[in-house]
Amino acid sequence: MSERRERGNSTRTRNTQAPKPGGFSVRGIFYGENRPLFWGAILLTLGLLMFIAFLSHVFTGSSDQSAIDGLWTDQTVRQADNALGLWGAVISQVFVYRWFGIGALLIPIIPILAGWTLLSGEQRLPLATISRHVVFYTLWISLLMGYFVMMSESQATWGFLSGGFGYEANLILFTFLKWGSFIVILMALFFFALSAYDITSPGFLKNLPLPDFRRRHSDSPEEDPETEASPRPLFTPGSNSFEPSEPVPARAPFIISSTKNEPPSQPTGPAFEVLHEEIPAIEPELPKGPLELEIEEEQPAEPVVAEEKTLSEELVEEFGEYDSTLDLPTYRNPGVDLLALPDDNPQEKVSHEELEGNKNRIVETLGSYGIRIAKIKATIGPTVTLYEIIPEAGVRISKIQSLEKDIALSLSALGIRIIAPMPGRGTIGIEVPNKRRETVYIRSVFSSDRFQKATYDLPIVLGKTVSNEIYVADLAKMPHLLIAGATGQGKSVGLNVLLASLIYRKHPSQLKFVLVDPKKVELTLFNHLERHYLAKLPNSDEAIITDTKKVIYTLNSLCIEMDSRYDLLKEAAVRNLKEYNAKFVERKLNPQKGHRFLPFIVLVIDELADLMMTAGKEVETPIARLAQLARAVGIHLVVATQRPSVKVITGLIKANFPARLSFKVTSSIDSRTILDAGGAEQLVGHGDMLLSLNSEMLRLQCPFIDTKEVEAICNFVGNQRGYNEAYALPEFEGDDTGELKEDVDINSFDPLLPDAARLVVTHQQGSTSLIQRKMKLGYNRAGRIMDQLETLGITGPFTGSKAREVLFHDLDSLDYHLKTMGLD
Numbered sequence: 001m002s003e004r005r006e007r008g009n010s011t012r013t014r015n016t017q018a019p020k021p022g023g024f025s026v027r028g029i030f031y032g033e034n035r036p037l038f039w040g041a042i043l044l045t046l047g048l049l050m051f052i053a054f055l056s057h058v059f060t061g062s063s064d065q066s067a068i069d070g071l072w073t074d075q076t077v078r079q080a081d082n083a084l085g086l087w088g089a090v091i092s093q094v095f096v097y098r099w100f101g102i103g104a105l106l107i108p109i110i111p112i113l114a115g116w117t118l119l120s121g122e123q124r125l126p127l128a129t130i131s132r133h134v135v136f137y138t139l140w141i142s143l144l145m146g147y148f149v150m151m152s153e154s155q156a157t158w159g160f161l162s163g164g165f166g167y168e169a170n171l172i173l174f175t176f177l178k179w180g181s182f183i184v185i186l187m188a189l190f191f192f193a194l195s196a197y198d199i200t201s202p203g204f205l206k207n208l209p210l211p212d213f214r215r216r217h218s219d220s221p222e223e224d225p226e227t228e229a230s231p232r233p234l235f236t237p238g239s240n241s242f243e244p245s246e247p248v249p250a251r252a253p254f255i256i257s258s259t260k261n262e263p264p265s266q267p268t269g270p271a272f273e274v275l276h277e278e279i280p281a282i283e284p285e286l287p288k289g290p291l292e293l294e295i296e297e298e299q300p301a302e303p304v305v306a307e308e309k310t311l312s313e314e315l316v317e318e319f320g321e322y323d324s325t326l327d328l329p330t331y332r333n334p335g336v337d338l339l340a341l342p343d344d345n346p347q348e349k350v351s352h353e354e355l356e357g358n359k360n361r362i363v364e365t366l367g368s369y370g371i372r373i374a375k376i377k378a379t380i381g382p383t384v385t386l387y388e389i390i391p392e393a394g395v396r397i398s399k400i401q402s403l404e405k406d407i408a409l410s411l412s413a414l415g416i417r418i419i420a421p422m423p424g425r426g427t428i429g430i431e432v433p434n435k436r437r438e439t440v441y442i443r444s445v446f447s448s449d450r451f452q453k454a455t456y457d458l459p460i461v462l463g464k465t466v467s468n469e470i471y472v473a474d475l476a477k478m479p480h481l482l483i484a485g486a487t488g489q490g491k492s493v494g495l496n497v498l499l500a501s502l503i504y505r506k507h508p509s510q511l512k513f514v515l516v517d518p519k520k521v522e523l524t525l526f527n528h529l530e531r532h533y534l535a536k537l538p539n540s541d542e543a544i545i546t547d548t549k550k551v552i553y554t555l556n557s558l559c560i561e562m563d564s565r566y567d568l569l570k571e572a573a574v575r576n577l578k579e580y581n582a583k584f585v586e587r588k589l590n591p592q593k594g595h596r597f598l599p600f601i602v603l604v605i606d607e608l609a610d611l612m613m614t615a616g617k618e619v620e621t622p623i624a625r626l627a628q629l630a631r632a633v634g635i636h637l638v639v640a641t642q643r644p645s646v647k648v649i650t651g652l653i654k655a656n657f658p659a660r661l662s663f664k665v666t667s668s669i670d671s672r673t674i675l676d677a678g679g680a681e682q683l684v685g686h687g688d689m690l691l692s693l694n695s696e697m698l699r700l701q702c703p704f705i706d707t708k709e710v711e712a713i714c715n716f717v718g719n720q721r722g723y724n725e726a727y728a729l730p731e732f733e734g735d736d737t738g739e740l741k742e743d744v745d746i747n748s749f750d751p752l753l754p755d756a757a758r759l760v761v762t763h764q765q766g767s768t769s770l771i772q773r774k775m776k777l778g779y780n781r782a783g784r785i786m787d788q789l790e791t792l793g794i795t796g797p798f799t800g801s802k803a804r805e806v807l808f809h810d811l812d813s814l815d816y817h818l819k820t821m822g823l824d
């Protein structure tokens with residue numbers, strides 16, 4: 001209530017210049033709040049009178065001729081037959097007879113519409129567009145009639161149809177074109193229709209004429225009702241940015257006018273004025289609080305949404321949806337022609353004899369232990385053949401499982417795996433490696449429909465299943481992948497396949513890689529992609545990170561990127577990167593408020609063991625943090641390791657990587673560490689792998705990609721036009737900033753230090769990135785401020801990647817402290 005009273009008071013003050021409501025004054029007509037009503041009524045009346053006069057002139061024009069002639073010649077005032085007397089006769093004489101003929105009947109539409117708009121306070125029809133149409137059709141009807149009048153025998157009788165303009169214009173046209181002038185007149189209508197209506201639309205005839213006015217509002221922005229309610233933004237097409245103007249409190253008058261006899265304090269206009277007129281009548285019925293409060297609380301929300309919608313829709317209509325690929329419009333994804341062709345004449349993978357022999361040996365071995373089989377079926381895969389057996393009733397599954405080694409012995413084969421039972425199949429599976437294995441060529445999988453048409457956000461080919469199906473997964477859904485495998489078992493090839501999959505399907509504007517390669521040689525080829533797909537720390541020379549210290553900085557920098565992305569998501573009121581980008585594409589987010597299109601970031605670490613040995617917690621903590629939180633903001637991790645020991649794959653890391661992939665490992669302990677199950681030690685190498693995803697285990701053969709093919713892909717991408725530099729990650733300098741501590745001089749404290757101190761205490765978080773983000777400072781300055789805060793005893797010392805401890809818990813004691821230090 002007090003707010004309302006205040007608002008009422010301010011309104012009163014602001015309107016002291018306005019004439020007293022109720023009392024009449026000539027000045028009020030021109031400057032008062034009733035001005036639109038006054039002019040609206042005048043225009044409406046004028047329009048109606050004109051129309052009646054013109055219409056009447058059609059019937060009385062010739063008889064009124066003598067009355068009008070008398071006025072100019074002998075100055076005698078005679079009676080006129082026009083429905084509006086002499087005034088009607090004179091005005092019709094000018095508009096209809098002298099100028100535009102019966103086309104002039106359209107002219108009153110303009111004052112009638114303008115008057116109605118002023119009176120009603122809302123513009124239902126676009127005035128400028130309709131005026132344009134009225135002018136055209138008036139002239140055109142006059143011209144058309146002029147042609148017929150000219151051709152007729154009695155021009156004097158029918159001359160009123162075309163008026164002077166139509167007749168004279170036809171005389172001139174006829175001199176040049178003869179009867180062709182008629183075609184010109186018809187064409188004039190056609191061209192006008194082309195420019196005024198959406199002729200290309202199949203249903204345009206249905207839409208004529210009214211709906212089109214609205215659709216084509218961009219022709220006359222000043223007249224579009226929606227545009228008037230929301231002033232146009234300043235838009236820079238090149239930068240795809242816009243600057244929305246102040247939101248208009250479109251329905252605010254409802255709130256304001258509930259104060260009796262006080263005009264609204266909002267910008268005045270017809271809508272406001274009329275509403276103000278109406279509300280006093282309702283006012284006596286609103287003596288109690290609840291109804292007024294309801295109005296005040298509910299109204300503001302709706303217009304803001306409508307405003308945003310209109311604005312973005314308008315921008316999309318004008319400039320189309322934001323397209324990130326236009327950053328590099330000529331960029332082409334590599335084609336499969338860069339990849340080696342599969343073997344033309346592959347020999348039969350598994351011969352009939354091999355199949356029969358294996359089947360018999362399985363049946364015999366099981367039979368010798370008293371297990372009889374009801375049915376056996378073989379599925380030939382690229383690396384292994386799966387024999388599915390259905391034992392006769394009464395056989396215990398665990399008995400078959402315990403015979404794994406005996407079956408392997410009888411088949412004299414390595415890498416037998418028994419899956420008992422096969423999930424969802426009602427059988428027991430025995431995987432037997434093929435004597436001659438098939439290479440899964442990368443070209444064959446990349447050219448498959450399954451990969452090409454995958455609609456995933458981050459499609460990656462993982463390989464072929466035992467039943468020869470191509471397995472494509474969505475890294476965005478995984479959402480992180482942990483890979484293990486002993487040396488030489490196909491890890492690097494697997495990583496290359498994964499990177500190549502993403503490069504084949506994503507545009508550089510949609511995806512960035514952060515590549516960490518402690519072995520220094522595995523990912524070197526991807527250096528060519530620096531200006532297309534790679535992200536790196538600012539001022540760092542190498543795009544591929546090989547130095548452990550830089551790895552720590554990069555991981556922390558990714559954490560900062562993650563936090564700032566979360567802030568953006570929060571501001572945009574969305575839950576994940578996909579929704580955020582969709583909103584950005586629809587131009588609903590303002591780039592000038594820091595919003596930008598967010599590419600996915602895939603962090604690939606080729607050897608985690610090495611990092612964990614040298615940096616331990618400093619690496620583990622940010623990795624775990626990213627793995628826990630980064631999925632929603634489009635940061636995904638692919639971490640590979642040779643040694644899947646618990647020291648490398650700690651509980652903290654493992655818990656956050658639900659998708660795990662294992663190539664052959666050396667022991668069943670390693671297999672358990674990575675997959676939580678044995679089996680990976682039984683694999684046969686060369687890209688044979690087990691994928692554990694959503695508590696399901698799948699055996700896959702990884703496709704083979706040669707170094708030459710990787711090189712060809714990287715060169716193809718690298719030789720195209722790229723960005724000026726790699727995608728810049730936020731700055732992070734770690735404990736280097738500690739050096740500044742000694743240099744801090746109490747007299748040279750940053751002027752923003754008190755504000756930063758309050759920010760840190762309010763959030764109870766001694767984080768440099770918080771200061772950086774909230775106060776929009778560079779990392780260095782934020783880092784210096786943080787050191788000064790430590791010097792002042794406001795925050796604790798630097799503790800690695802964790803936020804510093806905040807030593808003050810409320811703003812009062814902080815303010816007191818700052819005062820005693822001579823700050824503030």
Ligand SMILES: Nc1ncnc2c1ncn2[C@@H]1O[C@H](COP(=O)(O)OP(=O)(O)OP(=O)(O)O)[C@@H](O)[C@H]1O
Pocket residue numbers: 439440485486487488489490491492493494642686687688701702703704705
């Ligand atoms: N999918 C595959 N299909 C066929 N052969 C493969 C496949 N993957 C790997 N190989 C073979 O295995 C060899 C070793 O692979 P790779 O270099 O990927 O092993 P690695 O696990 O990365 O070893 P390291 O850890 O020592 O680098 C390759 O040179 C290739 O001959």
